[in-house]
Amino acid sequence: MPPLAATGSGLLPMLAVVLPVLAMVVALPLGARGAERMTIALLLPGFLLALGTAIAVQSSGAPAIHLLGHWSPPLGLAFRADGLAAAMLLAAAIVIAAVALFARGGFGVRSGAPETRTAFAFWPLLLALWGGINLAVVANDLFTLYVALELLTFAAMPLVCLEGKRETIEAALRYLMFALLGSVLYLLGVALIYGSAGTLDITLLSGRLGLEAPVIVAAALMTAGLLAKTALLPLHLWLPSAHAGAPAAASAVLSALVVKGSFVILVRLWFGVLAATPSLPAMQILAGLGAAAILLGSAAALAQPRLKLLVAYSTVAQIGYLFLMFPLVAGMPDSETAAKAWTGGSVQAISHAFAKAAMFLAVGLMAARVGHDRIADLAGTARHMPVPLLTFGLAGLTLMGVPPSGGFAAKWLLLSAAIEAGQWWWALVVLGGGLLTGGYVYRVLSVSLTSSGALAPPAPQPPGTPDAIALGLAVLSVALGFVPLASFGLVQVGRMGLAP
Amino acid sequence: MSATLFGLLGAALVGIGLFGMLVGTQPLMRIVCFNLLGSGVFLVFGAVARRGGGAGFAADPVPQAVILTGLVVAFAATTLAVALVLRLAGNEDEDRH
Amino acid sequence: MIAGLAVDVLLAAGSLGLALGVIRARRVFTAIALFIAHGLLLALAWVRLDALDVALTEAAIGAGLSGVLLLAARHRLARGGSERTTEAPGRVATIFIGLGCACITVALGYAVLALPKPAPGLAAEVAANLAATELGNPVTGVLMVFRGLDTLLEAAVLVLAVIGVWSLAPDATWRGTPGAPWPAVTDGPRALLARLLPPIGIVVAVHILWVGADAPGGKFQAAAILAAMGLLVWFAGLVRVPPTASWPLRATIAAGPALFMAIGLAGLAVEGAFLAYPEGLVKPTILIVEFVLAASVAAALALLVMGAPSRDAPP
Numbered sequence: 001m002p003p004l005a006a007t008g009s010g011l012l013p014m015l016a017v018v019l020p021v022l023a024m025v026v027a028l029p030l031g032a033r034g035a036e037r038m039t040i041a042l043l044l045p046g047f048l049l050a051l052g053t054a055i056a057v058q059s060s061g062a063p064a065i066h067l068l069g070h071w072s073p074p075l076g077l078a079f080r081a082d083g084l085a086a087a088m089l090l091a092a093a094i095v096i097a098a099v100a101l102f103a104r105g106g107f108g109v110r111s112g113a114p115e116t117r118t119a120f121a122f123w124p125l126l127l128a129l130w131g132g133i134n135l136a137v138v139a140n141d142l143f144t145l146y147v148a149l150e151l152l153t154f155a156a157m158p159l160v161c162l163e164g165k166r167e168t169i170e171a172a173l174r175y176l177m178f179a180l181l182g183s184v185l186y187l188l189g190v191a192l193i194y195g196s197a198g199t200l201d202i203t204l205l206s207g208r209l210g211l212e213a214p215v216i217v218a219a220a221l222m223t224a225g226l227l228a229k230t231a232l233l234p235l236h237l238w239l240p241s242a243h244a245g246a247p248a249a250a251s252a253v254l255s256a257l258v259v260k261g262s263f264v265i266l267v268r269l270w271f272g273v274l275a276a277t278p279s280l281p282a283m284q285i286l287a288g289l290g291a292a293a294i295l296l297g298s299a300a301a302l303a304q305p306r307l308k309l310l311v312a313y314s315t316v317a318q319i320g321y322l323f324l325m326f327p328l329v330a331g332m333p334d335s336e337t338a339a340k341a342w343t344g345g346s347v348q349a350i351s352h353a354f355a356k357a358a359m360f361l362a363v364g365l366m367a368a369r370v371g372h373d374r375i376a377d378l379a380g381t382a383r384h385m386p387v388p389l390l391t392f393g394l395a396g397l398t399l400m401g402v403p404p405s406g407g408f409a410a411k412w413l414l415l416s417a418a419i420e421a422g423q424w425w426w427a428l429v430v431l432g433g434g435l436l437t438g439g440y441v442y443r444v445l446s447v448s449l450t451s452s453g454a455l456a457p458p459a460p461q462p463p464g465t466p467d468a469i470a471l472g473l474a475v476l477s478v479a480l481g482f483v484p485l486a487s488f489g490l491v492q493v494g495r496m497g498l499a500p
Numbered sequence: 501m502s503a504t505l506f507g508l509l510g511a512a513l514v515g516i517g518l519f520g521m522l523v524g525t526q527p528l529m530r531i532v533c534f535n536l537l538g539s540g541v542f543l544v545f546g547a548v549a550r551r552g553g554g555a556g557f558a559a560d561p562v563p564q565a566v567i568l569t570g571l572v573v574a575f576a577a578t579t580l581a582v583a584l585v586l587r588l589a590g591n592e593d594e595d596r597h
Numbered sequence: 598m599i600a601g602l603a604v605d606v607l608l609a610a611g612s613l614g615l616a617l618g619v620i621r622a623r624r625v626f627t628a629i630a631l632f633i634a635h636g637l638l639l640a641l642a643w644v645r646l647d648a649l650d651v652a653l654t655e656a657a658i659g660a661g662l663s664g665v666l667l668l669a670a671r672h673r674l675a676r677g678g679s680e681r682t683t684e685a686p687g688r689v690a691t692i693f694i695g696l697g698c699a700c701i702t703v704a705l706g707y708a709v710l711a712l713p714k715p716a717p718g719l720a721a722e723v724a725a726n727l728a729a730t731e732l733g734n735p736v737t738g739v740l741m742v743f744r745g746l747d748t749l750l751e752a753a754v755l756v757l758a759v760i761g762v763w764s765l766a767p768d769a770t771w772r773g774t775p776g777a778p779w780p781a782v783t784d785g786p787r788a789l790l791a792r793l794l795p796p797i798g799i800v801v802a803v804h805i806l807w808v809g810a811d812a813p814g815g816k817f818q819a820a821a822i823l824a825a826m827g828l829l830v831w832f833a834g835l836v837r838v839p840p841t842a843s844w845p846l847r848a849t850i851a852a853g854p855a856l857f858m859a860i861g862l863a864g865l866a867v868e869g870a871f872l873a874y875p876e877g878l879v880k881p882t883i884l885i886v887e888f889v890l891a892a893s894v895a896a897a898l899a900l901l902v903m904g905a906p907s908r909d910a911p912p
Contacts, residue, residue: 198717515702552718
């Protein structure tokens with residue numbers, strides 16, 4: 001492929017990366033209160049930068065590109081926001097904004113109040129996570145992506161054990177070990193790719209690599225490393241305890257965004273870097289693992305006694321859907337079917353981000369008010385906390401894939417692409433996963449809707465802003481299903497691996 | 501010649517470090533093995549850099565710069581892991597008292 | 598030629614033997630000691646690979662700071678006597694893991710041998726564009742100009758790591774002084790070293806930083822040496838580390854990356870691209886960034902070794 005040329009709109013995604021990182025650095029001397037105010041002040045500009053990127057990409061039909069210091073690859077570094085990146089930037093800006101506003105209750109600092117440890121850490125970590133996910137979707141250099149992965153890990157790990165309980169520290173250590181192993185394997189692959197092609201720029205690499213031994217070894221190492229970070233079964237072991245143990249606001253961003261960063265990099269690897277390399281068997285393995293994750297993860301969620309663990313196992317399952325797109329896109333990249341599968345995977349990533357953030361926030365509200373999250377003892381919560389329960393239910397619709405919802409659009413696209421491609425077995429997995437998801441969502445709702453519980457329910461509380469924020473995210477995840485399918489064309493812009 | 505030899509050494513260190521990380525029982529031991537694994541990765545990168553020397557440079561400067569950045573990031577990761585292990589031990593002291 | 602080959606083989610064999618020693622070691626202390634020795638051998642290997650910048654960093658960070666960090670951690674754990682251990686895999690599982698790791702090594706070794714010849718790379722591109730950076734050291738040119746973004750982000754990652762480590766402190770002590778790995782020694786050889794070495798170390802660090810523009814050296818190496826000097830003085834009890842609540846301390850850590858990003862944004866405003874340096878002023882701008890960055894990175898590295906503020910710290 002020819003080298004990239006800068007576009008005028010390229011500075012939008014660039015600022016979307018730089019501003020949160022700068023704010024994270026400045027947050028340290030400013031202290032918790034300053035960091036909180038700066039984060040809140042950055043939410044709207046951050047959203048507008050993402051929206052601007054999406055509009056520019058959609059209207060020009062081409063990626064927004066920025067060349068750092070005017071140096072073009074292979075020597076320099078480029079940011080390349082294609083349609084998928086723009087959509088992820090938007091999703092990240094919305095989820096971060098919702099979580100930041102939600103978290104003011106728990107981590108907000110009143111003027112004059114002493115700086116608490118959790119507030120001191122939470123705001124910069126959230127900013128770093130935002131910058132990290134933005135970098136992971138727009139960076140076009142394999143080593144810059146490594147730095148993005150580390151930024152995400154270093155921000156996510158302390159969030160897991162922010163409350164300082166022993167089991168959360170153990171979960172954080174397990175997570176860190178998986179994540180570090182994942183980064184190191186990824187980096188090893190990067191070394192071999194550079195040795196094979198002499199560049200790390202994804203656009204330049206695209207089409208340059210053949211089926212040589214170093215490339216195959218590199219692809220295997222990088223895929224394994226990224227799967228460990230994305231928590232695809234069987235490398236999911238760290239996820240449930242880490243995501244369930246974190247504070248609700250942290251769980252929301254961990255499940256909604258952090259695992260998507262490494263997923264997008266995996267997409268770049270197979271459909272960008274390795275676009276010219278026939279890889280259907282590898283793609284079938286990835287989708288097979290995804291199918292296993294959907295079925296086993298949902299079944300495990302069904303069996304969980306605790307609500308937060310149920311939601312965490314649901315993440316394990318929903319991540320599986322993302323991988324169904326791989327063999328469907330790789331089969332015939334230029335076909336209508338591949339485009340469908342690509343859109344399906346992208347919409348799944350985004351609608352799951354909204355739904356799962358909503359669900360974790362709602363569950364956090366419920367657990368905080370009832371004082372526990374044992375599902376069996378949730379009877380009566382519907383009457384006293386109607387809004388969080390409604391949020392849980394709406395988000396559940398998206399996860400199940402019930403029409404009309406974002407999850408339905410995603411799963412319908414994946415399902416019909418599977419049938420068109422003659423790989424009908426993935427369609428069965430989508431349907432089976434939907435049924436199991438329905439099962440665990442129903443289990444929570446049915447207990448909560450029983451009028452009297454064994455324990456006296458807490459005093460009814462009027463729903464507050466946090467309830468509304470969680471509900472807003474859930475509504476958004478459903479509303480994606482009302483968006484006409486044509487407007488999802490955004491995620492097709494700048495898709496790599498297509499015939500020129 | 502040096503490049504190939506140290507590249508192969510890097511491959512060996514990757515295997516040794518990975519093994520130690522997977523079978524180790526003490527967290528600190530696993531962190532040491534993670535560092536062995538990391539040094540193997542950097543050596544493979546170093547072999548790539550040395551092979552790519554030319555234009556008046558004994559080794560390709562781009563991978564060298566990447567290795568420098570990577571070394572510092574890997575060190576930061578090690579400190580985070582060590583801090584977690586120490587915190588875990590401290591918590592258990594508190595539990596006992 | 599033959600002599601060079603002999604040195605290489607000796608280095609590789611020694612490094613391999615030490616690495617095997619690390620995973621066979623029964624005591625953590627032995628493993629760490631062997632690991633430090635391994636790091637020093639690797640620094641020599643980097644010299645043989647003609648990567649002097651990496652050799653300096655490997656010796657300072659890979660062996661030096663990592664070694665201090667691990668030894669201090671072992672000391673604290675041994676005193677507490679309560680390191681949590683996970684269950685060892687069974688005999689069969691161990692064999693399978695061993696076979697798996699061996700397969701990875703073989704595949705990797707094969708991949709290294711199968712890399713294309715002549716090796717593709719960017720040496721010629723760097724050489725052709727180095728003049729525009731006004732720098733003589735190509736590695737510094739890559740770090741500060743061609744791939745300046747990576748360097749900037751990595752400096753930010755260090756700030757993030759400091760925040761992460763501090764966030765792991767218990768609530769009661771988190772605004773206190775960073776944890777003390779071992780009791781201060783005020784007399785004996787270590788204390789003497791702590792008085793003698795730092796002035797020399799600081800001179801060396803500034804020299805490495807200064808020549809880094811044109812010869813091997815630069816901010817990472819200088820920062821690692823500065824951090825080591827700081828730790829030495831601190832171990833000897835000659836200085837007290839400010840508490841993590843201290844504003845000047847926090848500002849020192851943040852200053853380098855913040856300045857780097859501010860200059861990057863100025864480049865956007867003036868030259869139209871993030872991290873574009875003003876023409877004619879490239880080298881002075883880079884030198885200023887490198888000096889401030891070295892101070893910030895040194896502070897961050899030293900604090901990362903010291904660890905979370907804990908009750909071990911003096912009240």
